[in-house]
Amino acid sequence: MAFEVRHVCAGTAARTMAQAIIHPIDTVKTRLQVTAPALKLQRWQQRIKDNPLDLYVANRRVVHTRNWLIRGPKDVYRGLTGAVLGTIPTAMLYFTTYEWCKTRLEARGAPSAITHLVSASAGAVMSAFIRVPTDTIKHRVQAYMETDVFLGARHILASEGVRGLYQGLVPTLMRDVPEIAIQFALYEKLRKVVESRRGLAKLHTWEHLVLGGFSGACAATATMPLDFAKTTIQCGSSQPVRQVLKAAVQQHGPAGLFRGMTPRVCQTAIMSAMFFTLFEFWKAQLKPHHHRGTRDRLLEPKIWHKRRTHVWKRQFVQQ
Incomplete structure (x- = not known):
């Protein structure tokens, strides 16, 4: 399998x-951002307020938060089918565009x-034309506006036409491009600062995980108002x-512009760390058997001890 094709896959x-793994966090974020909730979502919002999740240690309450799983784990996985079916072509177009542009610019x-x-940035713009329709359907299922x-x-096409599927295209593009720029610029700056202070040519993988997750969280916070507008x-x-x-x-x-910020920041940071690990795993699995070395067969040591930075640059996919 060609090098670029293997990276795309x-x-x-x-x-x-x-x-698929972080979908429940995305569901919670969506429900917190909807400004005109359906009756069922209103009931969900009220129930999580009335039934907080408390954790006691030595008769002292150390955790007091809303119970997002008040309706069970299955409830927060609403819309998962749409998320997966939409992510596959979206990610494929994103990485294809990314590799194509990268090869020519190099x-x-x-x-x-x-x-x-x-x-x-080019990958984010191109993939948005596939991602936005599936996002629209997914968000409405998550917010109890649609059952399936x-x-x-079918309902959106019948009542609003194709235009209804592309609601949110403008705020999606307004959010994704600056988010990628902020995340990338901050990550590069932090990496250079840490390397210069420690006198290292390259950082350890866990350090890339921390810096990547932190820069992703900062970018998510900075673009939060646009994400709120997109979902709305x-x-x-x-x-x-x-x-x-x-x-x-x-x-x-002003706090209204940052509704759902906590789950979105968590979602972005977790996505960054998970993508790195899974990307390395699948890249090793897709490598021809006769090209695999000992480090490829010992996947876990490879993931946690390999030192590299370009995988972080490739993973700046819209969240």
Whole structure:
């Protein structure tokens, strides 16, 4: 299997598996961001307020938080089918575009940082045209607006047409491109600072995990208002981005723009760490058997001891 094809397949598999695992966090984030919830979602929101999750140690309450699993684990996996079916072609187009741009920019002698940033941004823009329709359906199922992914797709097409599936395209692009730029720039800056202070040529893998997760969390926080607008529009709002943000500030103050921030920051940080591990796993599995070395057969040591940075640059996929 060609080098680029192997990376595309490994990236697609890693992204799909990671998305399936963090889907419950995405469900919670979506439900917190919906401004005009369906009756069933209103009941869910009220129940998690009335039934907090408490943890006592030595008769002292050390945890007091909302019980997101109030309706059981199955409930937070609503829309998983749409998420998986949408992630596969989206990730494949993203990584194909990424590798295509990267190869051509490297051939022209472009700096490494510019190459990865432009390639990742191009991949995000191209894949958005597949991702947005599936995201719209998924969010509506998560928010109890639709009962099933396939029935939801039929209902949206019948009532709103193809245009209804592409609600949220503009805020998606407005969010993804700066998010990638912030995450990449911050990661590169932190990596250089740590390397210079410690006098190292390259960092350990666990350090890349920490820096990548931190930069991803910061990028997610910075683009939170746009993510809120995207979810709101995809869940039925007919207002433009500016009006959605203005209404949120009027109703809830500036904090209204950051609804769902905690699960989204957690989602982005976990996704970054999981993608790295799964990408290495699938890349080793797809390597021809006669090209595999001892380190490939001992996958876990390879993942946790291999030192490299370019996998982080490749993983800047929209969250």
